[in-house]
Structure formats: C-alpha cells, structure tokens
C-alpha cells in the first residue's frame with residue numbers, strides 16, 4: 091500500500107499556529123499589491139469561495155473581513171523539513187513530492203508498525219504533537235489513487251481505498267480529478283462523453299493516443315487500475331562525478347578509454363559505498379581550445395557496477411566526433427536512488443549473469459581499495475601492457 095500525506099492549508103496553518111489572533115479566522119497568505127494572488131487560504135476563508143491563485147482583490151470582495159498575512163518561506167521550509175524528518179522515522183521509503191506533501195511506501199512495515207490505518211493515525215498524531223499542524227492522508231494500493239484519496243476528506247482527513255474497492259472507485263472517479271487532465275483534455279473528454287476514469291476503459295489505445303497524445307496510454311492503464319509509478323526515494327546527493335585534467339592534451343582512443351575506466355571505477359565505488367544506484371550516466375569532455383561538451387544517457391534499469399558505468403561512458407564517448415585533443419575528461423552519474431528502493435519487477439525474466447559477476451568483482455575491488463588505497467588494484471584494461479578493454483572482454 092502507498093500512503094500520501096498532504097498538509098492542510100499549509101502556509102496559512104503555520105501562520106495561524108504562530109499567531110493565536112489569527113486562529114479560526116479567514117486568512118490568506120499573499121502579497122499586498124494589486125497584482126497579488128492568494129498562495130493559500132485558511133479553511134475558514136475557503137468557506138467564502140477563496141482559493142489558491144485567486145487575485146487578492148477578488149478574495150477581499152468575497153470576504154470583507156479577510157486577513158492578509160505576508161508569507162515567510164524560510165519558516166515554511168523549516169517546518170517542511172521537520173515534517174519530512176518525521177516521515178523518514180516511519181519508513182525509509184519516502185518521496186517528498188512538494189513543500190507540503192510526500193508519498194510513503196508501506197510495504198514491509200506491517201510487522202513493525204501495524205496496519206496502514208494504524209501507521210496513518212500514528213503519523214497524524216506525531217505531526218500534530220511535534221509540529222502543531224494537521225494533515226490529510228490517503229492510502230491506496232497504487233500511487234496516483236493515494237494522492238486522490240488524501241484530498242477526499244480535507245482537512246484532517248484519512249481515506250483508505252482497499253484493493254477490493256479500487257475498481258469501483260475508478261469507475262466513479264470524476265475524470266477531472268485525475269492528475270494531468272487540463273482544460274484542453276477536458277474539452278476532448280466532453281466530446282467523447284467521458285465523465286469518469288472508468289469510462290476511459292472502453293476506448294482503444296489508438297483513439298486515446300490520437301486524442302490525448304502521450305498521456306493516452308497512461309489514462310488507459312489508470313482506468314484499469316494499473317499505475318507503474320513507484321515511490322521514488324530521492325537521495326540528498328543528486329549526482330556523483332569524477333573528472334581529471336590531463337597532464338597533456340590527448341586524442342588517442344585507447345588512452346581516453348583507460349581514463350574513462352579509471353573515472354568510472356571511482357564513481358562506481360563512491361556510489362556503492364553510499365548504497366546508491368543510478369539511472370543516468372554522463373561524460374564531460376573539455377578540449378584543447380577550452381570548449382566543453384557533456385553527453386548523458388538514461389538507463390532502463392538502475393546500475394551501480396563500475397563496468398556498467400564504464401560501458402555507458404564509452405558508448406557515449408564513441409558517439410563524439412573527435413577533431414580536437416582532450417584536456418579534461420569526466421564521468422558522472424545522476425538520478426540517484428537508495429539501493430533498497432522497491433523497483434517495478436520486469437515482466438521478462440532478467441538473466442544477466444555478467445551483471446552479477448561484475449558486481450562481485452566491484453565489491454572485491456572496493457574492499458581491497460578501501461584497505462590499501464585505490465592505487466593498489468586496477469582492472470586489467472587499466473594496465474597498458476594488457477591493453478584489452480573491459481568492454482571488449484564481455
């Protein structure tokens with residue numbers, strides 16, 4: 091099950107908590123100028139039809155007693171960080187989605203923390219006791235439904251959609267509640283007489299793609315209760331890279347290849363030491379005339395082995411048209427995730443024994459380098475006498 095938590099009227103609630111004279115009053119957080127818009131409205135102000143993005147002068151017309159409070163982003167960020175820390179105390183599988191919302195994958199938590207409902211109630215109480223704010227929580231077997239659920243009973247709500255209710259929930263879900271459905275898509279929905287997400291299922295992929303573009307396929311999946319997006323555990327470190335300015339400018343392919351391998355090994359070792367995997371590999375080259383290029387490639391499945399990183403770096407390098415000498419080379423990885431991130435199982439049996447072999451070579455190399463220093467051991471292709479590259483050995 092996936093849990094989605096969203097703070098109630100976040101900025102306004104922070105202001106009401108910190109200033110008792112604002113409590114239970116219609117307030118908005120915004121600027122004072124003529125062109126200002128409402129960033130958020132307290133639930134007392136929402137009773138007057140006031141909402142985010144509404145011009146302040148309209149809001150004032152609708153509620154003459156409205157109190158306008160200037161925002162304090164520093165304070166909201168601090169509260170946000172504290173809330174995210176509380177969430178991380180419940181589970182390592184947390185994805186912050188915005189300043190006031192996050193997803194949590196509840197798999198594996200039952201034995202330690204109890205049922206999803208128990209976890210949600212404890213989380214709400216901890217946030218209220220420690221931060222003094224209420225939140226709303228949604229729980230569902232798939233990610234997009236958990237977000238819809240958290241919005242269903244605001245403020246201070248808790249909505250759980252059990253597996254057996256997913257189908258009927260989707261059949262009744264108004265299509266405009268589905269994330270990503272904007273004004274233009276809504277026009278098409280009306281023409282096709284689509285009122286609920288369930289109505290989508292009767293259309294073919296070809297029709298949906300023709301009418302809605304890329305989102306068509308996702309809509310069809312969602313209408314069948316399929317959502318392959320996972321809770322994406324972001325790591326504070328967004329990228330790891332290693333680069334070196336060469337003693338003299340070079341253009342020889344084998345020399346550059348050796349340097350890329352060396353750099354890949356350093357990056358891979360750092361990645362593994364931090365228990366991370368990456369979804370993106372990049373190279374950086376600076377030429378003798380100081381011009382510079384970067385090339386990157388997204389990975390279909392996350393990697394952490396130095397060999398895999400090197401192979402990607404080499405593929406990127408081979409595509410570069412070299413007409414100048416190189417003075418600096420770099421290898422980097424990004425889209426980092428915790429190695430224990432739950433990932434979608436591939437449908438096809440994954441039978442890449444070489445990947446596992448390389449991972450065990452990597453951990454042996456990491457272990458020896460850690461003890462004796464990275465100069466002691468290098469893969470064979472770093473040794474100029476052997477000459478044969480790792481990519482060639484496969």
Ligand code: TTP
Nearest residue numbers: 096097098099100101102129130142143190244
């Ligand atoms: P939201 O979670 O969308 O809204 P909210 O927390 O104020 O209210 P709700 O109870 O419906 O969740 O956004 C979180 C904060 O982000 C919000 O307090 C203020 C800020 N924000 C803006 O500055 N501009 C906007 O247009 C929106 C939607 C939010």
Ligand code: MG
Nearest residue numbers: 096097098190
């Ligand atoms: Mg909110």
